[in-house]
Amino acid sequence: MGKLLCPSMMCADFSNLQKDTKELDQAGTDIFHIDFMDGSFVPNFGMGLQDFELVRSSTKKLVDVHLMIQNPGKYVEMFADLGADIIYIHPEADQQVARTLDTIRNKGKQAGLAINPGTSVETIQGLLPLVDYIMVMTVxxxxxxQKYLDYVNPKIEKLVELGKIFDFKVMVDGAISPEKVDLLSNMGVTGFVLGTSALFGKEISYEKTFEKLRN
Structure with missing residues (x-):
């Protein structure tokens, strides 16, 4: 299977989000990646529900949501109903992770776990049969x-091996440059969340950028 290229819409042009979404769609986006933050689990705020709805209504491609929020279990059904195809939660932020992952799947959506740089594989091993995607935060x-944290690479390698057993895809998010896409796809990573390190704010078109990254 080829690489999954996933623009991080937090880095898109908010003055014309619909136009940017359509251009990215035509350029060959695989999955649109949307960050939600609550200012508590992480010290920042991400995109709003209206942004999500605008992206969702502007493309037929897959759209994921990355819930960097406390108690994501309270919100996963809402995001499923709004049309998210893949929902990532953080095990560090949920008291009932297995139940939340089950809820996502029971809504007919794909369940994802996003894990922080300091979270070990061992702490999530029991949850691996319940997920379709694991997204390793590399910042x-x-x-x-931010700067890519190289110490996560052994964890990525371990998860790639486990993905073959439990049938999930390994994704990466954080400071993913073209060089990192190259390195990590050779390690067996399937999907890449792309922000300012590889995609946005560049001189060349989205289409040419995607072409280069795929090659």
Whole structure:
């Protein structure tokens, strides 16, 4: 299977989000990635529900939501009903992670776990049969433009191996440059959340950027 390229819409042009979404769609986006933050679990605020609804209504491609919020279990049904295809929660933020993952799947959606740089594979191992995606945070979540944390690479390698057993895809999010796409796809990573390190604010078109990253 080829790489999944997932623009982080937090980095898109908010003065014309619909136009940006349509351009990204035509350029070959696989999954639109939307961050929600609550200022509590992470020290920042992400996109709003109206932004999500605008992106969702502007594309037929998959849309994921990354819930960087406390108690995500309270909100997953709402996001499923709004049309999210994949819902990522943080095990660090949920008292009943297994139940929340079950809820996502019972709504007919794909369940994702997003794990912080400091979270070990061992602490989530029992949840792996319940997930379709694991997204490894390669920066501490909450802000764009941080430096990639190389110490997460052994964890990524371990999860790629476990993904073959439990049938989930490994994604990465945080300071993903073209060089990192190259390195990590060779490790077996399937999906890449793309922000300012690889996609947005560049001189070349989205289409050309995607073409280069796929090659």
């Amino acid at each position: 501490n979540p909450g802000f764009a433009g």
